[in-house]
Amino acid sequence: MSAYEAIFWFLTVVALSCALGVILSRNPVSSVLFLIATFFAISGHYILMNAQFLAIVNIIVYAGAIMVLFLFVIMLMNLNADTEPQKNKLVQLAGVISGGILFLVVLAALKSSTVKTLEQTATDIGLIKNLGKTLFTKFVLPFEISSVLFLSAMIGAVVLGKKGTPHPNTENS
Amino acid sequence: MPIQYYLFLSLALFSIGIMGTLMRRNAIIIFMCIELMLNAVNLLLVAFSKMYNDASAQIFVFFIMVVAAAEVAVGLAIIVMMYRKVHSVDINILNRLKH
Numbered sequence: 001m002s003a004y005e006a007i008f009w010f011l012t013v014v015a016l017s018c019a020l021g022v023i024l025s026r027n028p029v030s031s032v033l034f035l036i037a038t039f040f041a042i043s044g045h046y047i048l049m050n051a052q053f054l055a056i057v058n059i060i061v062y063a064g065a066i067m068v069l070f071l072f073v074i075m076l077m078n079l080n081a082d083t084e085p086q087k088n089k090l091v092q093l094a095g096v097i098s099g100g101i102l103f104l105v106v107l108a109a110l111k112s113s114t115v116k117t118l119e120q121t122a123t124d125i126g127l128i129k130n131l132g133k134t135l136f137t138k139f140v141l142p143f144e145i146s147s148v149l150f151l152s153a154m155i156g157a158v159v160l161g162k163k164g165t166p167h168p169n170t171e172n173s
Numbered sequence: 174m175p176i177q178y179y180l181f182l183s184l185a186l187f188s189i190g191i192m193g194t195l196m197r198r199n200a201i202i203i204f205m206c207i208e209l210m211l212n213a214v215n216l217l218l219v220a221f222s223k224m225y226n227d228a229s230a231q232i233f234v235f236f237i238m239v240v241a242a243a244e245v246a247v248g249l250a251i252i253v254m255m256y257r258k259v260h261s262v263d264i265n266i267l268n269r270l271k272h
Contacts, residue, residue: 005174008178012182015186016185019209022193022209023189023196028201031205038209042212045216049223057235058238061242066242069246069249070201070245070249073201076253079199092196094195095192096192099191099195103188110180110184117174117175125228131228134232135232138232142236157246
């Protein structure tokens with residue numbers, strides 16, 4: 001077993017066990033921490049596949065920004081005590097069975113697909129120079145549209161998160 | 174590494190996300206499971222990008238991250254707003270729209 005394969009299996013085991021920890025842990029804060037560990041393992045996979053830029057962006061955006069936002073919300077709501085009432089066992093069992101059936105069906109469908117091995121050769125398509133060229137030539141219109149999306153998301157979050165003031169008409173009368 | 178290993182890994186992550194979405198009642202945990210599913214798809218896209226030696230898939234992953242960030246901002250704002258109204262994030266209480 002080469003070092004590449006050893007790293008692959010290690011990262012796979014870490015990602016899967018931490019993903020299970022996300023859905024099985026009672027405490028929402030430890031769920032967030034497990035999810036951050038999962039994202040780090042996925043970033044390791046990206047580095048293994050020569051997608052260095054995406055690995056860094058994944059850590060900065062997901063583990064850095066989004067998960068901190070989750071952590072803030074959980075701590076603001078004071079949910080870190082495990083007060084969550086559990087669903088009844090039947091609903092939990094149904095969830096596990098339907099997820100497992102999806103896994104098995106897609107696994108069976110993909111099992112006989114053609115095997116193509118990813119070479120371990122170093123490619124430079126994942127580097128920021130190459131990705132930037134593609135982003136600003138082929139995908140420049142979606143890039144600009146995504147800025148509008150961000151603006152609307154920002155305004156929407158501010159409007160929704162603001163303390164609800166009474167309606168201006170009722171306030172005046 | 175055969176491409177199938179990456180297929181099965183991201184499939185397993187996606188299934189775990191679906192199980193979590195169906196099992197848990199806390200709205201924030203459900204939201205986190207959705208993030209997990211998005212990341213499983215991202216991993217698969219990067220694997221295919223490496224397989225076909227094409228940078229477009231990695232740009233797609235970039236856009237998925239953009240959309241996920243916007244989605245998290247709005248979704249968490251909605252959850253905070255609901256928490257102010259009903260003082261709970263239990264999704265069984267949040268089904269008022271039905272009545």
